[in-house]
Amino acid sequence: MQNKLSFHQTSASLEIIGLPDYSNNENKDQISIISQWKLTIVDKPLIEGKIEHLGPIMDAFYIYSNLLIKNETPIYESKLIDIKADNLHIHNIVLKSSKPNVNPLNIKIGNTSLSDTINCFDQLNESSKVRIKKTVVSNYIPKKGRFGLNSKVKFLNFIMPPFIAIFSLILCSSTFIYFYNPIEDKEKNELINPE
Amino acid sequence: MPNKVTIWKLRNNNPLRKSYVSTNIKLNEFDALIRITVEMSKYLYPYIREILKSKENIEENSVIWNDFNKRFIELIKERFNIDSMRVKKLLNQDENDEIIIKSLLVLSFCISNQGYQKLKNFL
Numbered sequence: 001m002q003n004k005l006s007f008h009q010t011s012a013s014l015e016i017i018g019l020p021d022y023s024n025n026e027n028k029d030q031i032s033i034i035s036q037w038k039l040t041i042v043d044k045p046l047i048e049g050k051i052e053h054l055g056p057i058m059d060a061f062y063i064y065s066n067l068l069i070k071n072e073t074p075i076y077e078s079k080l081i082d083i084k085a086d087n088l089h090i091h092n093i094v095l096k097s098s099k100p101n102v103n104p105l106n107i108k109i110g111n112t113s114l115s116d117t118i119n120c121f122d123q124l125n126e127s128s129k130v131r132i133k134k135t136v137v138s139n140y141i142p143k144k145g146r147f148g149l150n151s152k153v154k155f156l157n158f159i160m161p162p163f164i165a166i167f168s169l170i171l172c173s174s175t176f177i178y179f180y181n182p183i184e185d186k187e188k189n190e191l192i193n194p195e
Numbered sequence: 196m197p198n199k200v201t202i203w204k205l206r207n208n209n210p211l212r213k214s215y216v217s218t219n220i221k222l223n224e225f226d227a228l229i230r231i232t233v234e235m236s237k238y239l240y241p242y243i244r245e246i247l248k249s250k251e252n253i254e255e256n257s258v259i260w261n262d263f264n265k266r267f268i269e270l271i272k273e274r275f276n277i278d279s280m281r282v283k284k285l286l287n288q289d290e291n292d293e294i295i296i297k298s299l300l301v302l303s304f305c306i307s308n309q310g311y312q313k314l315k316n317f318l
Contacts, residue, residue: 122307
């Protein structure tokens, strides 16, 4: 018998179906092995999938909401889901099925449905009864905290100038290094003391 | 926050206010203000939602949005320094829609138990 847990927020509800991981001595009402999930938004088609789809979809909503708030271009595109803003109030979601010959599902939601959906995902993240794999949550790191290409470039900008300066110093000074030449020295001595 | 007066004093750290006082706000006071904001947005979520919904369907139900917008502008005029360019932007009907909607969205995204951390990141 599978466990069912629901998270509701006004116009959105998220249902998680799965089993506890008995090998970890979990309680009967716990869900660690998610077999199916369903996201219902009022007046919109049902969105459902398996555990491998839940993480990317949650990430998409979180990243998109971040972009929306931070005045960046609110467009999120991935293999599974695209979200972009039609205008200030309408968000266009395209869900691409992993099954062949299934057309993508287009859904338009407003700001209220978007915030309700995100609040459902928040409830899921905070629930002690559902344990989802770390990847799902850890991918939701605000841009500020990410160590990405930007940080690498900053690190290179920090390390490169002194490195170039030291290297050029060595290169220039090496041309003026005096190497002792015993033959030349002997010739000089002969010129000074002709005897 | 020992009392409401402390909160009232802290609000005056906002440079857009008429009663702006330039005292350095402490980190724990800043955290406390964020926590108060999150708790208030949890409590007011149904209203925030209704305002956003009214703006979505402005042709069908514009009353709530218009009331909110009117009250928002009244408050700004009453308490903010209207000579400031940033305040003028808030008062400009053509430009303030986006600012108001985004502010309401930020509040509506932060009503979970981890809303404090989320709001801090958004700021």
